[in-house]
Ligand code: HEM
């Protein structure tokens with residue numbers, strides 16, 4: 549079994565990247581959307597701290613995931629109507645682009661607020677920029693809007709995967725992302 553992608557199949561690295569990345573994104577979206585309307589206080593501090601700690605640890609695997617996909621030619625699109633092929637390519641590019649926006653805007657939101665990035669209390673990476681009010685507010689908007697676009701794109705992507713696998717009963721896409729032979 550190849551580590552690298554081939555024209556017909558995702559390699560092991562891409563598949564691992566996909567499923568680890570999917571789990572991290574779902575956890576990060578879930579926690580972010582859970583705390584986003586909480587009033588200031590200990591509970592908000594706890595959930596935001598958890599989001600920042602997991603986000604800091606997720607940064608490298610997610611950055612690697614995006615860069616790996618950019619440098620590796622993806623397998624050929626699966627045969628389907630040209631507009632669906634195009635939609636799927638655009639959706640995948642949007643997912644990757646939005647992951648990049650989120651992992652860059654998240655840490656910069658913390659740093660431009662003049663705070664260190666704290667990782668479960670073991671490590672604190674101090675802000676290299678100090679508090680920058682205007683930039684901080686702009687980054688909060690980028691991170692907030694990015695998260696909603698990412699949520700919508702993930703929903704579209706998961707519905708499309710479920711549609712192919714369960715309604716059309718075409719297992720080819722799922723099989724190649726799971727590394728199983730297509731039936
Ligand atoms: C948990 C539910 C998910 C399922 C069932 C699922 C399923 C799939 C499948 C079957 C493919 C292969 C499509 C093809 O061969 O053309 C794929 C590709 C892809 N998925 Fe997902 N996916 C899920 C979650 C996510 C999430 C949360 C993200 C990112 C936010 C994501 C990002 C991508 C990307 C970027 C691709 C293109 C190939 C790559 O770069 O990995 N997926 N997904």
Ligand code: HEM
Nearest residue numbers: 576577580581584600603604650651654655657688692695
């Ligand atoms: C990995 C992908 C990420 C996703 C999907 C994500 C998602 C979210 C969501 C949904 C919110 C709530 C937005 C709102 O208030 O409307 C949020 C807020 C926040 N995120 Fe993330 N995030 C990610 C990465 C990160 C990273 C890596 C960090 C920092 C290390 C971070 C730091 C923050 C902070 C500080 C807030 C609060 C912003 C504010 O005060 O409005 N995020 N994130």
